[in-house]
Amino acid sequence: MKIYRAKDYEGMSRKAADIVAARVILDPNCVLGLATGSTPVGMYKQLVRRYNEGELDFSFVKTVNLDEYVGLAQTHEQSYRYFMQKNLFDHINIDPKNTHVPDGISDPEEECIRYNRVLNGFRDIDIQVLGLGHNGHIGFNEPGDCFQKDTHIVNLQQSTIDANSRFFASRNDIPKRAITMGIRQIMQAKTILMLVSGEGKADIIKEAFLGPVTPRVPASVLQLHPNVILVGDKAALSKL
Numbered sequence: 001m002k003i004y005r006a007k008d009y010e011g012m013s014r015k016a017a018d019i020v021a022a023r024v025i026l027d028p029n030c031v032l033g034l035a036t037g038s039t040p041v042g043m044y045k046q047l048v049r050r051y052n053e054g055e056l057d058f059s060f061v062k063t064v065n066l067d068e069y070v071g072l073a074q075t076h077e078q079s080y081r082y083f084m085q086k087n088l089f090d091h092i093n094i095d096p097k098n099t100h101v102p103d104g105i106s107d108p109e110e111e112c113i114r115y116n117r118v119l120n121g122f123r124d125i126d127i128q129v130l131g132l133g134h135n136g137h138i139g140f141n142e143p144g145d146c147f148q149k150d151t152h153i154v155n156l157q158q159s160t161i162d163a164n165s166r167f168f169a170s171r172n173d174i175p176k177r178a179i180t181m182g183i184r185q186i187m188q189a190k191t192i193l194m195l196v197s198g199e200g201k202a203d204i205i206k207e208a209f210l211g212p213v214t215p216r217v218p219a220s221v222l223q224l225h226p227n228v229i230l231v232g233d234k235a236a237l238s239k240l
C-alpha cells in the first residue's frame with residue numbers, strides 16, 4: 001500500500017487528480033470507478049481544470065459509479081447521477097453513453113441485475129476511487145456479518161443516514177436505501193485510490209488499515225488488495 005500525506009484538503013485533491021490524470025493520459029480507453037460524497041469534490045475540480053487547460057481528453061474514457069440512492073431520480077439534486085453531472089461529466093468531453101451510475105428509480109432488484117451486467121461487460125476497472133464512511137463503509141457496503149460480492153440493495157445504517165442528513169431539507173426526505181457495487185467488484189479493480197480528509201476520519205482509517213480484516217469494517221478488506229493508494233490530509237492520517 002502506498003500512502004501520500006498531503007498538508008490539507010487542497011493538497012489531497014491535487015495528488016488524487018495527478019493519479020487519475022496519469023491513468024487517463026497513459027490509457028485513453030481506461031475504465032474509471034468513481035465515488036461521490038464531499039471528499040472527491042476537490043479532485044473533480046482539479047480534473048476539470050486540467051481538461052480545460054488541454055491536458056486531458058476523456059473522449060474514450062468509461063466510468064462506473066459505486067452507488068445511488070433508491071428512490072431518487074437522476075434529476076434530483078441529491079442523486080449521485082446529478083452530483084456526477086454537476087461536478088465532472090457536464091464539464092469534460094466524456095461521451096454520456098460511457099458514464100454509468102445505478103438508476104435510483106428503476107425497480108431496485110432489476111437494477112442490481114442490470115448494473116452487474118454493465119460491470120461484467122467491462123474489462124476490470126483500472127482505478128477505483130473510494131471515500132470512507134465513518135462506520136467503515138466503502139461504496140454503500142455497510143458493516144455486516146459478511147462481505148456482499150455483487151451489486152446489491154442496502155438498508156443504510158442510522159449513522160450513514162445521519163451523516164447524509166446535511167444534504168436534505170427534512171429528515172423524511174433522506175433515502176433509507178441505496179444500490180451499491182459489491183466488495184468483489186471493488187476488489188477486482190486494478191488500483192484502489194482511497195481519499196480521506198479531516199480528523200473525523202482518523203479513527204476509522206486506523207481501524208480499517210491496522211485492525212483485523214472484518215465485514216464489521218468493510219474497508220478493512222482493502223488490506224488484501226495488492227495495489228491500494230491512500231491519499232489523505234494530515235488530519236485524517238494522524239493516527240496511521
Ligand code: F6R
Binds near residue numbers: 133140
Ligand atoms: C459515495 C460513497 C460513500 C462515500 C462515503 C464518504 O459514492 O460511496 O462511500 O465515499 O460515505 O463520504 P464523504 O466523502 O462525504 O465523507
